[in-house]
Amino acid sequence: MSSAAALSWFARHEIRLAWREWLSMMTGSRGRRKRAIIALIVFAVFLHLPAYAVVGRFADLQAPIGKQELIVITASIFLAWALMLSQAIESVTRVFYARADLDLIMSSPSNLANVFSVRIAAIALSVTGMALLLSTPFVDVLVIGGGARWLLAFGVVVAIGLTAAAVAIAITVFLFRLIGPSRTRLVAQIVSAVIGAGFVIALQIAAILSYGTLSRFAVLTSDAAAAYAPDVDSPLWWPARAAIGDGEVLSWLIAGGLLLLGAVMAMFSPRFADTAVRVAATARAARHGPRATVFRGGSRQKALRTKEFLLLRRDPWLLSQSLMQLLYLLPPALMLWRSFSETSSAIVLITPVIVMAAGQLAGGLAWLTISGEDAADLVATAPLPPSNVIRAKVEVVLLSIGAIFGPLIAALAFASLTQAIVTALGVIIATVSAGAIQLWFRVQAKRSQFRRRQTSSRLATFAEAFCSIGWAATAALAVTIPIAAVFSGVMTAAILAATWKISPRRT
Amino acid sequence: MHLNRSALEVRGLTKRFDRPAVDALDLTVRAGEFYALLGPNGAGKTTTLRMVAGLLKPDAGSVAILGVDALADPVAAKQITAWVSDEPMIYDKLTPLEYLEFVAGLWGIDPAISGPSAQQLLLSLGLEPHLHERCEGFSKGMRQKVALAGALVHDPRLIILDEPLTGLDALSARHVKGLLGDRVRAGCTVIMTTHILEVAERMADRIGVIAKGRLVAEGTLAELRQQNGRTDTSLEDMFIALVDADAAAA
Numbered sequence: 001m002s003s004a005a006a007l008s009w010f011a012r013h014e015i016r017l018a019w020r021e022w023l024s025m026m027t028g029s030r031g032r033r034k035r036a037i038i039a040l041i042v043f044a045v046f047l048h049l050p051a052y053a054v055v056g057r058f059a060d061l062q063a064p065i066g067k068q069e070l071i072v073i074t075a076s077i078f079l080a081w082a083l084m085l086s087q088a089i090e091s092v093t094r095v096f097y098a099r100a101d102l103d104l105i106m107s108s109p110s111n112l113a114n115v116f117s118v119r120i121a122a123i124a125l126s127v128t129g130m131a132l133l134l135s136t137p138f139v140d141v142l143v144i145g146g147g148a149r150w151l152l153a154f155g156v157v158v159a160i161g162l163t164a165a166a167v168a169i170a171i172t173v174f175l176f177r178l179i180g181p182s183r184t185r186l187v188a189q190i191v192s193a194v195i196g197a198g199f200v201i202a203l204q205i206a207a208i209l210s211y212g213t214l215s216r217f218a219v220l221t222s223d224a225a226a227a228y229a230p231d232v233d234s235p236l237w238w239p240a241r242a243a244i245g246d247g248e249v250l251s252w253l254i255a256g257g258l259l260l261l262g263a264v265m266a267m268f269s270p271r272f273a274d275t276a277v278r279v280a281a282t283a284r285a286a287r288h289g290p291r292a293t294v295f296r297g298g299s300r301q302k303a304l305r306t307k308e309f310l311l312l313r314r315d316p317w318l319l320s321q322s323l324m325q326l327l328y329l330l331p332p333a334l335m336l337w338r339s340f341s342e343t344s345s346a347i348v349l350i351t352p353v354i355v356m357a358a359g360q361l362a363g364g365l366a367w368l369t370i371s372g373e374d375a376a377d378l379v380a381t382a383p384l385p386p387s388n389v390i391r392a393k394v395e396v397v398l399l400s401i402g403a404i405f406g407p408l409i410a411a412l413a414f415a416s417l418t419q420a421i422v423t424a425l426g427v428i429i430a431t432v433s434a435g436a437i438q439l440w441f442r443v444q445a446k447r448s449q450f451r452r453r454q455t456s457s458r459l460a461t462f463a464e465a466f467c468s469i470g471w472a473a474t475a476a477l478a479v480t481i482p483i484a485a486v487f488s489g490v491m492t493a494a495i496l497a498a499t500w501k502i503s504p505r506r507t
Numbered sequence: 508m509h510l511n512r513s514a515l516e517v518r519g520l521t522k523r524f525d526r527p528a529v530d531a532l533d534l535t536v537r538a539g540e541f542y543a544l545l546g547p548n549g550a551g552k553t554t555t556l557r558m559v560a561g562l563l564k565p566d567a568g569s570v571a572i573l574g575v576d577a578l579a580d581p582v583a584a585k586q587i588t589a590w591v592s593d594e595p596m597i598y599d600k601l602t603p604l605e606y607l608e609f610v611a612g613l614w615g616i617d618p619a620i621s622g623p624s625a626q627q628l629l630l631s632l633g634l635e636p637h638l639h640e641r642c643e644g645f646s647k648g649m650r651q652k653v654a655l656a657g658a659l660v661h662d663p664r665l666i667i668l669d670e671p672l673t674g675l676d677a678l679s680a681r682h683v684k685g686l687l688g689d690r691v692r693a694g695c696t697v698i699m700t701t702h703i704l705e706v707a708e709r710m711a712d713r714i715g716v717i718a719k720g721r722l723v724a725e726g727t728l729a730e731l732r733q734q735n736g737r738t739d740t741s742l743e744d745m746f747i748a749l750v751d752a753d754a755a756a757a
Contacts, residue, residue: 295608295618295625303612307598314600314641375596378657381560382613383586 007114014122022126039458044137051137059145061244067226073240080131081160082195088127088168089192093185095119116272117265120169124261127168128161149245155254156243162257166264173268197327300384304392305399308369312400315368315447347415348479351423352472354405354412359430359468362401364450366438369393372447394435401431419479426475433467433496440503463499467492513571514538514665514696520558520568522720528554530720531568536713538573538664541691542698543711547750551720552700556667559698560590572665586614589658593670595650599643603629603653606642607660614661621660628656632682647674655683659690666690668699672706684710708742716749724749 023036055076061069105115135157142150171191175184230236242250296306331353370393373379379389405427413420441460470492477485515536522529529551536542546552557563559570561581570577570584577584597606604625611621629638632652637645642653651674658666666687672680687697688710701707707714708728716724716731724731724745732738735745 295611295622297618298612300613300615303609306612307601307609310605311598311600374598377560377562377590377592377596378610379613380562381585381588381590383582383615384613385582 006110007118010110010115011118011122014118015125018122018126044133047134047137048141051141055138055141056145059142059150061146063241063244063246064232065240065244067229067232070232070237070240071225071229073243074237077156077160077239077243080135080157081164082198084127084131084161084164085168086192086195087130088123088165089172089188089195091123091127092168092172093188093192095123112272113270116269119272120165120261120265120269123169124162124165127165128158131157131161150243152245152247152250153243155250156239159242159250159253159257160239162254162261166257166260169264169268173271194327201327201331300382301388301392301395304379304389305396308393308396309400311447312365312368312396315450348419348476350412351419351426351479352476354408354423355426355430355475356468356472358401358405358427359434359464359471361404362397362431363434363438363464363468365397365400366394366435368447368450369396370435370438371442371445372450373444374447376444390439394439397435398431401427416479422475422478426471426478430468430471433471433492434464436496437464437467437499437503440500459499459502463495466495467499470495512538512574514540514573515559515698516569516571517555517559518569520555520570521566522551522554522558522563523566527720529558529565532717532720532722534715534722536696536698538696539691539694540696540712541687541710542696543707543714544698544700544717545702545704545707545714545746546700546717550717552717553669554720555717556590556669556698556700560588560667561585562590587664589661589663589666591651591654591658591666591668591671593673595647595654597642597650597653597657600641602637602639602641603634603656604638606653607657610657611660616661624662625656625660628659628686629653631686632656633679648676648679651675652679652683655686659686664695666695666697668697670700670702672701672703680706704742704746714742716746718750723752 058069058073061073065073106112132154135153139150139153139157142153172184172188175187175191179187238249238253242253298306370390380386382389409420409424409427412423437460441457443457470488474485474488474492477488513535515534517532517534520529520532520534521527532551532555534555544552544555554563558565559572559577561577561584565578572584572588575584575587598609601609607621607625607629608618611618611625626638629635632655634649634652634656637649642650645653651671655668655671658668668687671683675683684706687699691697691712699707699711711728713725713727714731715722724734726734728742731742731745732740735748
């Protein structure tokens with residue numbers, strides 16, 4: 001086989017793997033391809049509604065456009081780029097740590113630089129492909145409202161996808177050099193989470209500090225932002241200009257993206273093999289625990305709780321996920337701090353944000369403790385009733401949520417005791433709901449499958465999300481329009497009851 | 508040895524998946540006995556042992572462990588039983604000592620007893636240099652030894668092992684066999700499935716051969732040879748003959 005044929009063969013292999021991985025994520029490894037594709041189409045059609053709400057008003061924009069519009073469009077493109085970068089970092093990390101074929105590839109007589117170049121290109125392709133898929137409803141809305149010139153926005157997505165992949169590889173390899181392979185995995189996951197959420201949160205924080213609102217647009221459309229922004233002919237606005245139909249700028253952007261990715265491939269592909277070898281060596285290196293040798297006493301449930309807390313503390317995947325949840329709490333915490341010095345009706349917004357975050361975090365924790373049991377046989381053969389095992393695990397979820405959200409609710413009590421009580425009740429109910437859904441839909445899984453937990457039961461995932469949103473809305477209404485809270489609460493309880501009715505534990 | 512009462516009594520044990528996996532199985536293992544359960548792949552060995560350990564609910568039949576009805580009072584039965592599967596299920600993020608502390612806590616063992624016992628077990632399995640290392644970097648053999656130590660730390664009266672020697676090197680296998688032999692000599696009962704017939708031949712007091720969910724032969728090595736009609740035949744030859752005969756009869 002010639003070198004070119006071998007490369008094309010390997011590229012096909014990579015694309016097939018990426019496709020099957022994606023399909024497995026969508027179907028929960030159950031091979032329901034048709035259903036997954038139908039669900040995806042339905043979801044994409046449904047996504048046109050929020051897309052219309054977000055970008056519908058920009059469809060009539062014509063070049064030349066003013067600074068404020070340029071800022072808003074550029075910020076939106078930067079947000080998309082940040083999310084793509086976050087996904088790309090995660091993909092690059094997985095190539096080093098989670099792909100089981102590295103030994104096979106590295107023991108083969110292939111040119112490793114070429115093989116890893118293909119792998120980098122595959123990462124760029126999958127990141128860009130996913131972004132194209134998600135951006136389609138938004139571009140559709142713009143094309144329908146403003147004409148075919150908006151189709152060039154797809155080109156912008158491709159250009160930023162290429163640069164996101166290139167920057168992700170550079171960041172990950174830089175982390176390897178800086179802190180070594182053993183810490184890179186955790187740090188890369190945290191960086192990926194921070195980048196994904198950081199931009200939105202930073203805008204919210206700026207909005208709170210300047211205008212006392214959670215709206216990001218308040219900052220972007222402000223005179224202050226326009227005053228600090230560069231002139232309209234600056235290259236900073238190229239992505240925005242390309243998106244609204246400037247074909248020449250778009251060609252430059254795509255060429256720049258390709259050039260950057262090519263440079264990264266040329267620079268890092270030959271070193272990928274060394275990095276992979278170092279990762280493999282690190283995976284076998286010992287990580288030490290505390291040197292205490294005296295066993296602690298206590299009940300059987302205490303032994304379970306101690307084990308769960310220890311595993312939660314030592315789980316890098318969970319750490320990055322939790323960090324995401326906690327990052328989203330920064331803006332409301334800041335708003336709370338502001339409200340101590342001045343009266344602001346916006347403080348009401350804190351309640352749904354906290355309740356929503358608690359519900360989501362509780363869902364993740366409940367999955368890890370209830371379903372993600374690495375030694376399921378051991379626990380099942382232990383001499384204690386299954387109900388005691390479940391109780392101990394649920395206690396871990398409740399205590400963790402209490403430890404995270406308790407201080408925030410206590411601070412809220414100083415601003416408004418009633419709102420603090422409502423928020424506390426909301427947090428408890430959202431946590432119990434999320435825990436109950438995980439109990440009803442529990443499966444036996446490894447903790448390492450946490451990333452795929454949402455694919456194991458679509459129904460549980462949607463029920464968890466709807467309940468979190470429902471309880472958040474109920475809590476918000478309880479502090480503003482109490483009678484409406486009754487309706488919202490009943491509706492959310494009905495969703496929960498319906499979920500229980502069709503759950504596998506009941507049927 | 509204390510062979511005067513049954514450590515395990517299984518009567519009419521039945522489990523169906525899409526076909527019968529265990530078919531009205533009767534099995535008696537005496538207290539203080541090393542019992543090897545042999546059979547080809549898919550014969551129903553693991554399903555049988557998982558039902559005995561309380562991991563799987565039988566469709567019919569009864570299981571009694573040292574006189575305790577395991578289906579009516581599973582907690583009491585589990586208190587005196589240990590289960591080790593061929594795929595060691597341990598926590599990557601815990602050290603062997605932390606794992607054993609957790610297991611001892613689950614079985615409600617006094618820390619003053621379980622602490623020194625855990626250290627002694629890990630020492631005898633050659634894991635002393637790794638006491639404070641997280642299990643995530645361990646080889647399969649080391650993980651299997653940690654799982655075995657976990658099974659022994661609560662001093663069970665009945666130890667059920669499903670292919671415990673899979674993945675172990677010769678030295679580790681010798682450690683494990685030595686440890687199991689010591690336990691049997693101390694009055695503990697061991698039931699083990701294995702595909703390594705030489706181990707069954709050398710270690711087991713009695714051997715049971717299972718095929719298609721039914722016990723097709725049982726006895727000491729000498730008794731099996733007698734049933735087979737040849738005194739000089741190896742266990743491997745007898746096993747193949749028994750399984751072939753059962754397949755031909757079906």
